[in-house]
Amino acid sequence: MAVTDPVDIRLLAALADLGKAAVHELAAKVGMDPREVAYRLVALSGSGLPLLVGVESDPNGLRSAIAGSPPSWAQQPQQPPQPQRPPGHSGPHNVQGTPSGPYNVQGTPSGAYNVHGTPSGRYPGPPSAPVRQPMAPPQPPPRPPAPPQQQFAPPPMAPADPVMSTWGVPQTASWARGDEQQVTPQAAPEGKKGRTGDVMETQGLEGEQLTVQLLEVQDPADYLFSAAGYSLEAGERSVVVHTEITNRGNIPFVSLPDNYLELLSADGKPIAKAPVSLTSRPPHKIGVRPGETLGGHTVYVLPDATRVVAVRWSPRPEPDERTLTWSIDD
Known part of the structure; x- marks a missing residue:
């Protein structure tokens, strides 16, 4: 392969x-x-390469963790015995086509994951009372038919309400009425904005108190890219962004500081970083301890005709109120 x-x-x-x-x-x-x-x-x-991805654990520790959690079936109330059902009623059945028991999930990264699901097995339905056949009431003796003039016709049906027949009960309608005020959807929250050199405060996903500063944007940086042994395709250029991050709180920041550091083009499209590092411009390292300040360089490869107008930092892929944006368009 x-x-x-x-x-x-x-x-x-x-x-x-x-x-x-x-x-x-x-x-x-x-x-x-x-x-x-x-x-x-x-x-x-899984593609056929001579590569084995494994997981190493402490067996005794895992068994202790499993033994400390009571099984889910022990907390369920006992169901009363099912009465005999008449013919034509189905009882509890085993679900066909659903495998039971633990299985190793293929194609999933290793690590600690909580798997939530429904345990397999046989599940009785809710208890129901036995069906009793009602006793037929005694039949009165037949009465002679009434004369034609004494026959009573059924009362005429009242005309159906067109509103009720079309929309149902007005109080329970789920459709929106045209005379009601429409609710305007709230816009997505935006983070802080600044310019090159500004220091802005934000938070990480775990509540880390962070300060991020955009120090420099080298555009283009083709000479640095070539000096590191890389080559660009025709119509491409490279950009190098230098940022610095400070952990002002007591919670360690365990992610890569520039994991979601992006360039923004003039049409608003984000440009993700390239998976390369330069020898003359060291990259960011994973993790920032409390009270520590670390810097690093991020490399981007983009079409030569693309105009970069801003740099955006975020602790997650989608921007939110913690996102920081520096404008670099003069």
């Missing part, structure tokens, strides 16, 4: 040098998020 993705090639080259390594160690070596590294390694392992 031929590997063509440059990120996969870089991962496999680093793994070939190490031979055997933990996922977080390999991620630190290549400067990537451990979750993305685990996902790519599992995908490559």
Whole structure:
């Protein structure tokens, strides 16, 4: 199998040098998020490459954790015995086509995950009272038919309400009336904005108190890209962004600081970083301890005609109120 993705090639080259390594160690070596590294390694392992992705654990510790949690079936109330059902009623059945028991999930990154689902097995339905056949009331003696003039016709049916027949009960209608005020959807919250050199405060996903500063944007940076041994395709250019992050709180920041550091083009489209690092401009490292300030450089490869107007930092893929944006368009 031929590997063509440059990120996969870089991962496999680093793994070939190490031979055997933990996922977080390999991620630190290549400067990537451990979750993305685990996902790519599992995908490559299933493609036929001589690669085995494993998980190492403490068996005694896992058994103690499992034994400390009571089984779900012990907390369920006991169901009363089911009465005999008459013919034509179905009773509890085993669900066909659904495997029961623990299984190893293939193609999923290793790590600690809580699996939520429905345990397999036989489930009795709700208790129901036995069906009793009502006793037929005694039949009165037949009465002679009434004369024609004494026959009573049924009362005429009242005309149906067109509103009721079309829409149902007005108080329970789920459709929106035209005379009611329409609710305007709320706009997505925006984070702080500044310019190159500004220091802005924000928070991480775990409540980390962070300060991020955009120090420099080198556009273009083709000479730095070539000096590191890389080559650009025709019509491409490289950009290098220098940022600095400070952890002002007591909670460690355990992610890669520039994991979601993006460039914004003039049409508003984000440009993700390239999976390369320059020897003359060291990249960011994973993790920032409380009270620590670290800097790093992020490399981007984009079409030569693209005009970059801003740099955006966020602790997650989708922007939110914690997002920071620096305008660089003069």
